[in-house]
Amino acid sequence: MGRSGVTNTNESFIDEVTEAVRRERLNLWFRRWGWIIGVVVLAIVGGAAWVEWSRSQTEAEAELRGEAVLTALETEDDVARLAALSDLPRAGQEGVVTALLLAAEQQSAGEADAAIATLNTVAGVSTIPQVYRDLAALKALMAQGASADPLALQALAAPGAPYALLAQEQLALVHLANDRRDEAVTLLQGLRDDAGVGPTQRARVDALLTALGVPPEEADASLAEVPVPAGE
Known part of the structure; x- marks a missing residue:
């Protein structure tokens, strides 16, 4: 047998030994740590089943x-x-x-x-959620009528609040009930000119302004008139 044949035989033997060692190490690893894989698989399957069961329970x-x-x-x-x-x-x-x-x-x-x-x-x-809490708070203040806390309504009427326009309208009604006409008119004018006011609320605002003697089309002019000195 030539040198190349001996070399190939040695390399083949080394490869077989290496593969055997590799398999033995792998078997040893599975015997020692394989249970962890089983636990992980069970956890994944069990978790998926639990999520599905919880979802069905919630829907029911x-x-x-x-x-x-x-x-x-x-x-x-x-x-x-x-x-x-x-x-x-x-x-x-x-x-x-x-x-x-x-x-x-x-x-x-x-x-x-x-x-x-x-x-x-x-x-x-x-x-x-805050949007529901604000709605409940506004309805509670509306149910209180004239006795509603103006400061609480002002907080709900702040710019960006979900029910700001309705809160402003309710605050105007509270002002009217407590003989604060000017404050009410100012609020109602602001609502009338607000682009976010819907047609139903705008109609209510217009009716209130008219009842207060401030027709909607003349509201700004009547409050903004400034006497002009003679000679100018």
Whole structure:
């Protein structure tokens, strides 16, 4: 056998030994750490199953809440409808709609204090999105009428607030109820000229300005007249 044949035989033997060592190390590694892979696989599969189960449970609970609310609203008797809504859960973000509906029923039944309490409860829960909290707070202030806190309304009427225009209108009504006509007219004029005001609200504002003796088309001119000295 030539030198090249011996060399090839040696290389083949070395390769076989290397491969055997590699397989032995791999088998040893799997015997020692293979259970970790099994746990990871089980965790992934179990996690996916849990997510799917949780999602189906959430959807089922939402459907049950919706059906319960609809059943309560379809009750023809006013007292029974109010009682049915009162019995429904109103905690957390999921209960916001129920709470708002309950407050509306309480107001219709003449239970203004109960409606205000229901709305203030929603407004005071920090885990509820701000847009819902602001809506509940505004409705509570509207239910208070002339006794509503002007500072609270001013906070809701701040530029960029989701219900700023409605809060400004309500603040104008509070000013009128408390004999602060000039402040009310200023607010109403600002609303009339605001591009974000819808047609329904604009009609209300125009009607208020007219009732105050300040026709919408003349509002700016009547308040902006400045006497001109003689001779100019």
